[in-house]
Amino acid sequence: MDVPETVRTALADRPVEGAVCLDAGAGVGNTTAGLLDAGARRVYTVTNDREHAEAVQERVGVAHRDRVVTVEGDLRETPLADDSVDLVAVHALFNVVPTAAFADIAAELTRVAKPGSHLVVDDYDPLPAEAAMRDLFAVENAAAELSGGESALTFYPAAMVRRCFTGEGWTFDGERTLLDPVPWTEDHVSAHADVAREAARTLPPKLADPLTAEIEATARAIGSESAGRMYSLAFRLPDEVGSG
């Protein structure tokens, strides 16, 4: 399986070789594939999305039964033991994490990380005001808020994520830009339009109809767009937890 350049770049100078890793929020398995390719001894892949868990299992898990453990579960409460992981990779997860869950997930990732372990958090900065994709994300979030009471997407700035994890006791170990600009391809645009339509469908027609029309028009107008930045933040947990 091809490892995306973003994942490869984010992991490039991290000690993945021989490490027990946690892929937090597996997606379709790109990060797990990158960790395996970089020599991880074992990868725990935790996601709350059954389809994603199955996709990871199928794409990389089957071929690496002895190295991949796929867990369908809540990232605020994983079944992993305290201090059990050498490296935590969080690739493009937080943008789909509701604000209410962010701090709990950060605390949980810290709980399972060993002293001296590494953490990589990759995500998107908020899009610039002039980006057309913002309009699509706005209508996607509007539909999701009206439908389920939570935004579909939140773009946490690098500086905020950095402060959150240093607040959990991690030492900041560097930042790099993975993508600048971020390519939102036609596939991305149509995938986001699908999520938005899905949410709108649950609403009464009075709301659903204009929202759906807006989703269609916005997606069509965008086509594809390159905008925004994807960052990668690296952290380390101090070797010994102080006694104070």
Added chain:
Amino acid sequence: METRPLGETGHESTITTFGAIALNWLEQDGANQMVEAVLDAGVNHFDVAPTYGDAELKLGPKLRQHREEIFLGCKTGERDYDGARHKLERSLYRLGIDSIDLYQVHGLETQDELDTITSEGGALEAFREARDEGLVEHLGLTSHGDPDLIVDAIDRIDDLETVMFPLNPVVMARDDAEHDYEAVLERANEENIGTLVIKAFARGPWPDTDELPEEDRGYANWYQPVDRPDEIRERFEFAASQDVTSVVNPGDPKLVSMVLDAAERFEGMDESAQRSVMDAARHDDSPVPQQLHH
């Protein structure tokens, strides 16, 4: 236009090379105009082959007029001594010139072919003899086949001075050996061999001929090219930002002026922007290496 050393040839090639196959689809007047436009843009490296229809004949008049301004690459697909010698003489005749600056093994596809050209009575013997006679100055090789094969050719041909091979974000986003043209680039640079990039503007293979008959295609290329100015510019920036000597235009004449413009405006693309282009191309199909059916 920016120039870069073409390996150890002593020639400084412009960052775009004019692929004169484009002349094949133009009448003589149009061909003359295109060569003038290419020279006006500052391009000093041209590439042609006897298999490009009548491109050699159409290049001839303006090539002879501007011979001193043009570093000319030509090539032959013949693998044995006699065939290569014959094709070289025919190219010189059709081009109407006394010598070719760079003569290349054209479209290497198989290990057998590599064995043939490097053996006694093989094409390279004819190349070297012609070099001794002053008919050609430098030796090169072109291929859109297996990266492994090209690397092998670099290792086996000691006096190889240039290599022409595919490189674009679609193949660079692939990790498997079949698409590892980065290995070719790396090996060529270790040997200080000039690198000429083809397929930089490939969007992907054409749809199946059942879906789109060959005569209904919008471009002459055997792959589907990118064709918007911003895409051409992005692909040029991407290709020329790799550690290569020069990037060859796509063969269709309708795309040439956009490539010249991109080359004249070349700025260099930083790594996060390169990753962005690769990421967008990650799920695209690649037309290279060409699937061979014998």
